[in-house]
Amino acid sequence: MTLPTPRGTAPPPQNTDTVPEHVPGGASEADRIAALEATVAGLQRRLASSGRADQAAEDQQKTIALLEAELTALRTSLSWRVTAPLRAASVRAQQANRSFESAARAVRMRGGLRSALAHYYAIFRKEGIDGIVRRGRRILASEQFEDSPEAYASWIEQHDTIDDAKRDILRARAAALPRQPLISVLVPTYNSDIAFLRAMIESVLAQVYPHWELCIADDASPHPEVVATLREYAARDSRIRITLREQNGHISEASNSALALATGEFVALLDHDDILPEHALYNVAAAINAHPRARLFYSDEDKLTPEGRRSAPYFKSDWNPELFLVQNLFSHLGVYETALMRQAGGFRKGFEGSQDHDLALRCIEIAGHDAVHHIAHVLYHWRIVPGSTAGAGTEKPYALTAGIRAVEEHLARAGVRATVGQVASDIGLLRVRYAPPSPAALVSIVIPTRDGVDLLRQCIESVFAKSTYPNFEIIVVDNGSVKPETLAYFDTLSARPNVRVIRDDRPFNFSALNNAAVALARGEFVCLLNNDIEVISPDWLEELVSIAAQPGNGAVGACLWYPNDTLQHGGVVLGLGGIAGHMHYKMRRGTFGYFGRAVAMQNLSVVTAACLVIRKSIYEEVGGLDEQFAVAFNDVDFCIRVREAGYRNVWTPHAELYHHESATRGSDMAPEKFQRFQREVRLMETRWGDSLLRDPAYNPNLSLDTSKRPFALADEPRIGQFD
Template identity: 55%
Template sequence: MAAWAEALPQPVPIAVLMPVFNPKPEWLQAAIDSVRAQLYPHWQLCIADDRSTDPRIQPLLEAAMAADPRIQVVFRERNGHICASSNSALELVQAPWVALLDHDDLLPDEALIWVAKAIAEHPQARLFYSDEDKLSPAGELFDPYFKGDWNPVLMEGQNMSSHLGVYATDLVRRVGGFREGFEGSQDHDLVLRCSEQLRREQIVHIPRVLYHWRVHPQSTAGGAKAKPYTVQAAERAISEHLQRRALPLRQISWTPVGFRAELALPELPPRVSVIIPTRNGLQVLRPCLISLLERTRYPDFEVLVVDNGSDDPATLQFLAGLEQQGQIRVLPDPSPFNYSALNNRAVNHASGELICLLNNDIEVVDPGWLEELVVQALRTGVGAVGARLLYPNRTLQHGGVLLGVGGVANHAHLGWPGDHPGYFSRAQLTQEMAAVTGACLLVRRSHYEAVGGLNEEQLKVAFNDVDFCLKLREQGLQNVYAPAARLIHHESVSRGQDLSAEKAARFAAEVDWMQQRWGDQLPHDPAYNPNLSLDNPHFRLAWPPRVERWASS
C-alpha cells in the first residue's frame, strides 16, 4: 500500500480537519499520532484550538507542529465552539480534499490510502464516506457500522455518512463551511447541504472501517443523551434541508432510534386503487377487508378484489354483500393462478393515480398506514414504497428486501421483534431499499405501466415484486421502505406453502430466471454492505469476507 502511494505520479493531497477544545491530552496525542502513522504520506493536518483552558494543550500542539511540517495549528483568540473552530481550521487547508477527525478519535493507518484510491477510481466524486466502528475506554474496537451506498432518505433519520467523511474542499467552501448554531450536528448539516449540490453518483461509499469513534461519557458515540443539544441541531438541519428541497414537512420528531420526518399529504390527496387478489380464504379475507375499510383513514381510495375462481359460498356471499354496499368492486378472473397477471389486469380497471398491491392476508392495524405510503410515493424520483409487515406474533416479516441474501433476495431483519430498532435502527427508519415486498406495495400508476407491471411470463408467483422494483431502479427511480406504515401479514395462509413437486419446479425456474436476469446486481445491493453476509438477513459479518483485499492495479 505504501509503495503504491509513493509511486503515484501526481498524488492527491488530503487535509485532515481537527477542531480542538480541552480534550484529554493523551487522547489528543493519540489522534495526532494516528494521522502521522498514515500509510499515505500526502496529508496535511489542520488544527484549530478553540482557546482551550487546559494548559497542557497548547504545548502539545506546538510540539506536534515542530515535529512534523505537515501539521499546522491556529490558536483562536476566543472560544467560538466547534463550528467556528472548524472554519478556522478550514482556512488552513491547502489540499483539494478535506477529511474530518474529532480531537479524541483515531484513524486506522490505512484510512487515507483507501480514500486516495477511491478518489483515483471515482474522478467524478466530490464526497466520500466510509464505514466506522467504536473505541471503548479499554481500547477495544467494537460495534462496527457497515453502511450502504448513499441513502438520502435514511439521512433524514440519521447521519448515516458520519465518519469518515471526506469532502472536496471547494465544495465545503462553496456551501459556506460549518454553520454556527448547528453545534453537535454540524457534520450532519454539512453533508446535507453538500449533497444538495451533487448528483447521486458524486457521493461514494468506501466499504471499509476507516474511523474509530471513541466512546466516553461526553461523546455522542454512546448516544445523543451525552449532548442533548445535538438533537435540536439535527432537527433544524433536517428541517431546513427538506424545506430547501420543497418537501411538505409536517413535523419532525426524535426517538432514541433516530428522527422521523413526517410529510404532509397534498390538499387534494390522489386516489389510491387497492388491488387484492383472492381465491376463497374467508378466514383471512374477512379481517383484511373489514380492517381495510373500517380502519383506514385515507380520504380517497377504492378497493378492487380480484376473485380468482372462488367457489366457497361463504366467501362469495361476503364479497357480494360488500359490493352491494358499494364498498368494493369485485373483478372476476377465474384464469389459472398467476399473481402477476391478476394484478396487471386489475390495474386496467383501476381509477386511481396510485396503485396499492395488497395481499388478501394483510390486516390493517394503524389508521394512517396508507397516508404514510402515499407521502413517500409522491416524492420526486420514488418508485415503489413498502410497509413494515409483522407476523401475528408481532415479529418482523418485512423490513425491506435485501438482494442476494439466500440466493435471490430475503427480507431484512426477518423474525426480529417488531419493535426492535434493527441494525443501527434501520428496521425503524424510513430509507431507500433496492426492493420491497409486493404483499403491500404502493406505486404511481404511471410508473407501474412504464415498466410493464409485474412479469406474468417468467414470474407468475415468486420474485415478481423484486423484479418489478429492479425494473423501477432501471428507470432511475428509488424504492422506499416506510416503517411507519405498520400492518399484520398472515403470510401464505390463503394459498398454503409451495410443497408439491410442481410448485417446487416452478419456484426453481423463477430463481433461475432471476439469477439470469439480475445476477450482476443481486450480490451488490446498494442498501446493504459487502462486508455483510449473503447467508442470512440479520446483518451479520460475511465469512469468508466478500470485500476484496488491497490491489494496487
C-alpha cells in the first residue's frame, strides 16, 4: 500500500452545490448521468462542509455509495455503449461551433479582419502552418479562463456601474478625504485618432475626484488636427496643460516632457487612445489616504473592443514581486509619487515599449516592496487597436526586447545573478532564470513511503537518471513497509552512498514523518517529495534551489502534471473550494492560463508539499510541518506560517514533474478518515479564520466557488465597489 497523498490541497469538485431531490426517471441516459454526477458531487460537498460525523452523515455516505453504484451501472450499460458514436458527433459539433466563435473573437480582439489576417500571415511566414495551429489551440484552451462578453457585461451592471446616487456619494467622500492630493495625469500623443483622443480627454474631465491636472505632451504630430484638438481642450479647462514638442523623440522623451508639466503630488499614466472610468482617480485618492506609506499604486484593468465594449478584465494579484519581473503589473493603471519618479530619473530613452516596466523597476529599487499597493478595481480601459499590445503582447517585438533588457539591468543593479528571456514566442511574458548557488549546495530529498515499490522505484530512479543537479542526498522514510520486494529495494538503495533508508513505524502522519527526516538531513536545503512523483525537467532541482536561495524567499513549489498531461499543481489559492484549492486545476499542457499565470513564476501564499524546496533553516525556524495535520492541510498551514514569518513563497512552472496521484480519484469518505478530515478543517478555520478568504495572490473579484471555471468572476466580490 502506498502512502496517502498529503491533501492540504484536495482537487476541487467540478459540480455545483445544488443537489436535486431526485433524478428524473424519464430523462435520457446522458441527462440522467449528468444529474447523478451533480447529485453525488453536491452531496459530497455538503457532507464535507457540514463538519458532522453523526448518524446523518453516515446516512449521506450510504446515499452517495448507492448513487455511485447506479452511475457505474449506467456507464456500463449496452445502450450507453451503443450511443457512444452519436455523443462523440455531438461533441465534435459543439467544438466546431466553439472554434468558430473563438476565431471571431480573436479577429475582434486584433482590431478587425484586415489586422488579424496581417498578423497571422506574418506568423505563417515565420513559423509555417504549425505556428498557426499552435496558436489556434492555445486560443481555444485559454478561453476556459475568460468570461463571455455577456457574462462580463452582466457583472459590470451589477458590480461596476455608477448612477447619479453613487456619483453624489463619491463626490461627498472625495470632499471628506483628509488628504486630497493633486494627481497629474501624463499623456504623450502622436498622430492620435481624434475620436479616441477626445474620448480620452473627456474621460478625465468626467472624473468625480476634482483634484487633477491633465499634462499632455504632443510628440511633433504632423497631423494638425491633433494640436488643434489639444488647444481646444486646454482653452476650455485650465487643468489641462499641454506642451508641443518641436522634434519627435518617441514615447519616453514625450512622457518626460509631460512629466515636466506635472505639479501634482502623484502622477498617473494614460495612453492617448485609452480611457479612465469616472471613479478612477477617486479610488486612487482613497487608496493614498488608506495607505499613507505607499508611493506606487497599480489597479486592475480591462480592454475596449473596436466597438467600444468592455472585455477581457484582468483582475490582478496583490503586490507580487516575482510575477512583476515577468509581467508589468503597473500597466495599467500605474500611479507614482511624483518625487519618486523624478528621483528615479523619469523615463529612459531606449526602453520604448517597456518604458513603464523599466520605470517601475527603478522606482521600486528606491522605495522598496512595501511602498507598492494594489487597488483591486478596474480603473483603466485599454483600447484594442491594430498593432496595440492590448490585442496581444507580441504585437511589438521591440517592446519585448526592451522588457528583457529592463529586467536584466534591474537584477544586475540588485547584484542578482540571473538571465532573462521570453517564456514562448507567442506570449509577451518573460522568464527569469536565477543562477543556482556555486558551489552547488547540498539538497536533502525526503521521500516518505510504505510499500508501493513500483511507484517509489519510478520516483527515485527518475531522480537519479534525469536530474542534472550535482549535489543531493535522498532520505527514504519507511513507514512500516512489509512486502519483500519493497524491503529488497531498500537494501539496494542503501548501497548507494547518497541514499539513506530510515525506518519509522508510527501510525501514518505525513507531518511527523517529514519532520523526523528533516531533523536528520545534512543539506542546506530540503526537498519534500512524494513517492509518486516522476521527474520531467532535468534541471528541476536547479530551478527550485536557485529560487529558494534568493534572499527573502521561503517555500518553492514545482509544476506537477498528471500522466495525462493535465495540471495537478499550478500553485494553491486559499479559500478556493473551502480551505484551499489548486490554480488552473486540470488545465491542458501547452496552455498559458489566466493572463499567462500558468506559465509565469510568481509569489503565492501556498505551494504543495508533494514537491517543495526550502532552506532547512527556515523549515526549522517555523517549526516544520504541524503534526496536528496528519494528512490534510499540513502544507497549507506550513506555507502560511512561512509567509507570516516574513518570507515569500514562490511557484515556478519551469520545474516540471509528473504526479501519479489518480487524476480521477473518488471521494475518501470512510467514517474514521472523514472525522479526521473534519478535525483538520476546523483547526485550519480556527487558526487562520477570515484570512483563508483573502489570499493576496488571488483577486477578491474572482470566485472561490470550484463549481465555476477557474478564475471566474465572483457572483459577490469580496470587496466593496469603492473600497
